[in-house]
Amino acid sequence: MRRAAAAMIFWLALAGLTTAGAPGLASPAAPKAEDDFQLVKVAEGVYGAIAKSGGLASGNAGFIVGDSGVLVVDTFFTPIAANELIAEIGKVTSQPIKYAVNTHYHLDHTGGNQVFTERNVPIIAQENVMKWQTTKNRKFLPTPEEMQKRRADTAKQLADTPADQKDKRAQLERQLSRIDVMMSIKLTNPTITFNSGVLHLYLGSREVILVTLPGHTGGDTLVYVPDADVLFTGDMGWAKTLPNLVDATVNDWVPSLDKILSHHPNSKFVPGHGEVAGAAEMRDFRDYLDQLRTTVKQAIESGLTIEQAKQQLKLPEKYKGFAFQNFAQSNIEDMYKELKGTKQTG
Ligand SMILES: [Zn+2]
Structure with a gap:
């Protein structure tokens, strides 16, 4: 059921049935970058590509221009959107794309991988992405x-x-x-993986640091540009958006977010979903997860079943304006199962 539900969310989103009238659906024959994502200059040579509702990007991506090459963060949901991103990069710089990074395996961040592989661009990811890219992604494709x-x-x-x-x-x-x-999507593996820890890449003199932290999938990488103080969080960070917890371990995620916030009090954040943000939005997101965990724990202690918890627990007012409200109910279920030790991911 969970696999079917997760696939259905993606399916409906892509079919445009959840976002009637969204710009990405106006002209199915001729997709355009501006219908699929908005390019945002976050700092000199650091760009977020913020997905538009109903378009072919679905998750956020971005890129970093050094002085001897470009690093792309995530490849969107579709090869079409990935090609649009490459075209936009070409308008900003003539430098070659040296690396792509998959922040995690979810299809809305890796569906364009094949476009980079065809160009012989190495794709770097945490090692679990290699295990899950062509297997667990079947729930979305x-x-x-x-x-x-x-x-x-x-x-x-x-x-x-x-x-x-x-x-x-x-x-x-x-x-x-x-x-x-x-x-048109061919599930395509990364080509370089690393274990938990830190990887330093150099685009000429510009350093880019890849860090893994647990929480969203167990195979997540964050991408940090120290000289610009910009952190691409992948789906470890969601801005004014309810998260997908289908593969999450909230008990790991909250401490990871505390670590991020303590190391990055003044950074700019490019989240996996939502607009470019500051620490305040990341703290709101951390508090959403923490509050969810507390209220579901109380529900379990007072003897509620999953269905009763889903009926009785109300989303706090503060989060009612967030995007992806359809995750509110499934988040209660995922949290309940995690706390009970019955959650199965995959
Ligand atoms: Zn994700």
């Missing part, structure tokens, strides 16, 4: 056979829909186009 079936079903529905039902036909055409986009 149906098999080619399943996709073929969905395509055939949708094409038949379209053929059976009369010409005067314009809205329905347009919706089915969008769905077909999204299926084609998903069918």
